[in-house]
Amino acid sequence: MQQANQDAWPPEAFRLKLQQWSREVERPLPWRAEKDPYRIWVSEIILQQTRVEQGLPYFQRFLAAFPDLLALAGAPEEQVFKLWEGLGYYSRARNLLRCARLLATEYGGRFPDSYQALLALPGIGPYTAAALASFAFGLPHAVVDGNVERVLSRIWGIQTPVNTASGKKLFQELGQSLLDRQAPGPHNQAMMDFGALHCTPRRPLCPSCPFQDRCHAFLNGQIDLFPVKWKKTAKTKRFFHYLVFRFMDQTWIRQRTEKDIWTQLYEFPLLETDTVELAPETLLRLAPFQGLLAHAQPQRLHPTKIYRQTLSHQIVHARFWEIPLRSEPGPDQTPGLVAVSATGLPQYAFPRIIRWYLDEKNLSLDLF
Numbered sequence: 001m002q003q004a005n006q007d008a009w010p011p012e013a014f015r016l017k018l019q020q021w022s023r024e025v026e027r028p029l030p031w032r033a034e035k036d037p038y039r040i041w042v043s044e045i046i047l048q049q050t051r052v053e054q055g056l057p058y059f060q061r062f063l064a065a066f067p068d069l070l071a072l073a074g075a076p077e078e079q080v081f082k083l084w085e086g087l088g089y090y091s092r093a094r095n096l097l098r099c100a101r102l103l104a105t106e107y108g109g110r111f112p113d114s115y116q117a118l119l120a121l122p123g124i125g126p127y128t129a130a131a132l133a134s135f136a137f138g139l140p141h142a143v144v145d146g147n148v149e150r151v152l153s154r155i156w157g158i159q160t161p162v163n164t165a166s167g168k169k170l171f172q173e174l175g176q177s178l179l180d181r182q183a184p185g186p187h188n189q190a191m192m193d194f195g196a197l198h199c200t201p202r203r204p205l206c207p208s209c210p211f212q213d214r215c216h217a218f219l220n221g222q223i224d225l226f227p228v229k230w231k232k233t234a235k236t237k238r239f240f241h242y243l244v245f246r247f248m249d250q251t252w253i254r255q256r257t258e259k260d261i262w263t264q265l266y267e268f269p270l271l272e273t274d275t276v277e278l279a280p281e282t283l284l285r286l287a288p289f290q291g292l293l294a295h296a297q298p299q300r301l302h303p304t305k306i307y308r309q310t311l312s313h314q315i316v317h318a319r320f321w322e323i324p325l326r327s328e329p330g331p332d333q334t335p336g337l338v339a340v341s342a343t344g345l346p347q348y349a350f351p352r353i354i355r356w357y358l359d360e361k362n363l364s365l366d367l368f
């Protein structure tokens with residue numbers, strides 16, 4: 001593991017430059033200077049793997065629905081998932097709820113005020129624990145997110161990939177050594193803001209940068225080379241064929257309960273295959289819910305265009321087969337399915353790829 005050269009910027013000099021920069025910039029976010037651990041926690045969880053512009057309306061809706069920890073702890077799972085719909089990474093929503101309920105029952109409805117105790121909570125890793133510890137409780141823990149890693153890697157010219165265990169350790173240690181222990185919250189905020197607003201991934205504002213005269217990447221014309229990342233393996237491709245059965249204004253959906261992507265979200269009955277192209281006869285032969293298919297009109301079987309959603313490790317390709325039924329199926333032909341009318345669909349939380357399909361159907365006024 002490469003050692004960061006502490007001489008590139010002595011901590012005191014670095015902090016001084018950062019403070020000067022921060023005084024001149026204000027990032028107008030609702031959670032800036034926030035001290036309430038609940039609001040900090042919700043914002044940090046929403047912003048994991050989500051851009052600020054995308055996360056902001058979710059944050060506002062979430063707090064309007066659940067203004068405090070106890071409100072969230074008492075919320076039904078369905079409501080939380082519905083509010084999370086479209087944000088992706090649904091394990092975050094699951095952990096939010098688990099954590100809120102644990103805090104309500106075991107911690108008297110409050111967050112513990114130590115880094116280690118925060119770290120032990122569901123869904124709270126080193127990053128979120130450091131954010132809560134420093135922003136809410138003024139404890140000296142450095143927050144090192146992707147923005148901070150980029151800044152440090154460029155200034156110090158760090159070759160260790162950021163997405164490896166040794167890289168995480170190196171960046172965390174360097175961040176901690178630079179921390180202003182008297183004012184950890186403002187320092188962390190300034191570091192994150194500097195990465196998000198000034199030392200941006202593309203086109204950083206080097207000409208007006210206070211660290212320019214000792215920034216390794218700038219001085220060596222290597223800005224595009226940092227942060228160094230370990231090349232990830234190719235994403236797995238998956239091919240989903242959704243069966244949109246319809247009888248009058250009714251369709252059938254199911255909740256995903258398997259240990260897989262999108263657990264607890266809803267979907268249409270699914271046939272997963274190893275190809276996106278599928279002949280109607282093959283679909284009819286392989287599809288689940290053969291009892292429902294007995295009511296179908298096979299000659300009217302057409303798939304939609306291909307929808308594509310990229311996840312962290314997978315790319316999902318989906319086609320929707322709209323299957324009109326001649327007669328209404330009985331409950332014994334729809335085990336595990338929920339019958340729902342077209343107007344009732346918005347109440348359920350779906351993966352984004354299904355929401356895109358439903359939105360397009362609505363736009364063309366063609367939903368059932």
Ligand code: SF4
Pocket residue numbers: 151154155198199200204205206209210211212215216217218223
């Ligand atoms: S000089 Fe450029 S690359 Fe270096 S820290 Fe400043 S903005 Fe980032």
